[in-house]
Amino acid sequence: MADKASKKVPEDRAATAAEVEAAIFALSPADWYRLRNFAERRDMLLSEKLQGREVLGEAFERLLRGTRKWDRTKAGFMTFLYGAMRSIAYSWLKEKVAPTEAPLLASSLVIENEEGKFSDPVEDFSLPAVDAARLLVYRETLERIDALFADDEEIRMIIEGFRDGREPPAIRELWGFSQTKYNAIVTRMRRNMRKAGIVDPQGALRHVQ
Amino acid sequence: MSSKDRSDRQLDALLNEIDRSLADATDAEIAEDARLAGVDIETNARQLRQRFLDRARDFQKRKLAEARAAYAGELEKLQNRKFQIPASPAQQRALLQEAQRAMAVSAFRDFDSVPDSDLPGLIEELYALGLLPPLAEQE
Numbered sequence: 001m002a003d004k005a006s007k008k009v010p011e012d013r014a015a016t017a018a019e020v021e022a023a024i025f026a027l028s029p030a031d032w033y034r035l036r037n038f039a040e041r042r043d044m045l046l047s048e049k050l051q052g053r054e055v056l057g058e059a060f061e062r063l064l065r066g067t068r069k070w071d072r073t074k075a076g077f078m079t080f081l082y083g084a085m086r087s088i089a090y091s092w093l094k095e096k097v098a099p100t101e102a103p104l105l106a107s108s109l110v111i112e113n114e115e116g117k118f119s120d121p122v123e124d125f126s127l128p129a130v131d132a133a134r135l136l137v138y139r140e141t142l143e144r145i146d147a148l149f150a151d152d153e154e155i156r157m158i159i160e161g162f163r164d165g166r167e168p169p170a171i172r173e174l175w176g177f178s179q180t181k182y183n184a185i186v187t188r189m190r191r192n193m194r195k196a197g198i199v200d201p202q203g204a205l206r207h208v209q
Numbered sequence: 210m211s212s213k214d215r216s217d218r219q220l221d222a223l224l225n226e227i228d229r230s231l232a233d234a235t236d237a238e239i240a241e242d243a244r245l246a247g248v249d250i251e252t253n254a255r256q257l258r259q260r261f262l263d264r265a266r267d268f269q270k271r272k273l274a275e276a277r278a279a280y281a282g283e284l285e286k287l288q289n290r291k292f293q294i295p296a297s298p299a300q301q302r303a304l305l306q307e308a309q310r311a312m313a314v315s316a317f318r319d320f321d322s323v324p325d326s327d328l329p330g331l332i333e334e335l336y337a338l339g340l341l342p343p344l345a346e347q348e
Contacts, residue, residue, distance in 0.1 A: 017272075021265050029254035030239035034231050036253060037242075041224050060261050064268040082232065138216040145223070162222045186230040187238065193227065194246045 009069035020063060020070065023077040031078055037194070038082060042089040047137065053092070059084035141198065148196050154185045155192075292336050294329045301328040307342075308335045 039056035062068035070080040149155040161171030172182045243250040305320045
């Protein structure tokens with residue numbers, strides 16, 4: 001089934017096969033590394049490789065089949081691929097949602113937390129519900145991240161901000177980090193997580209097959 | 210359940226930020242990331258590029274083969290088409306008049322000036338254009 005992204009792009013603006021091939025040639029080694037990292041994080045969270053699927057390969061497949069089109073007048077190839085991978089990961093996540101979880105009245109889901117605040121079911125529905133097994137993977141990954149950065153106070157401050165549901169600008173403001181300082185902390189976090197193999201539970205820093 | 214209680218959202222937000230930092234990083238920073246992770250960035254690029262170029266070329270070959278097969282099929286259909294041509298020139302002219310009525314803009318004022326020998330060919334062309342009733346066509 002063609003996805004919505006392919007219907008929105010007029011034929012004359014959609015990249016041709018030759019343009020896609022040229023764009024593949026034009027990607028730098030750093031771009032390929034970025035794509036691989038991005039894809040591995042999504043594949044890890046979805047456990048897709050166990051089913052022989054992976055988001056980067058799927059993004060290319062859909063582009064070739066024309067079920068997802070790249071409007072080269074609007075976005076660069078990398079931006080297109082990031083968007084395609086996000087969208088595919090989201091649709092695969094939705095596939096995993098048990099059908100019995102869907103037909104609930106939003107009002108029945110409003111709950112009060114320990115601070116007396118009520119939850120917003122509309123906000124909660126903006127991401128599909130996930131099954132218990134997957135939630136366990138997420139929880140364990142967060143625990144591994146916590147353990148990895150137990151001695152890095154600055155990274156812990158940023159993680160705490162995200163766990164509180166804050167956006168990056170609010171986190172910077174909360175802790176008084178300049179943009180440069182904040183970026184440096186996130187870079188440190190990114191490199192250490194990668195080194196620890198947290199993005200890839202198979203453990204190996206292997207090449208995508 | 211608020212986002213504070215959902216580990217999937219917390220992790221998603223954190224990983225989105227890692228993704229953003231990776232996308233914004235300079236090529237030199239990415240090279241350093243790869244070095245620290247023990248990944249040969251050039252080999253990684255070469256393998257991935259080859260994999261997706263192979264996939265793109267295979268796909269193009271498959272599409273070309275499909276298009277060729279479809280063209281051959283259409284050609285065969287056209288070559289094997291048989292038309293029922295009325296026996297006399299008068300009947301042939303009558304059929305052409307019918308086609309002319311079917312056309313919004315007529316190409317001919319009448320078919321009297323068309324040589325008899327050209328009439329069957331003209332009918333075949335009009336059949337091929339779908340301007341004559343399909344019942345007259347014989348596969």
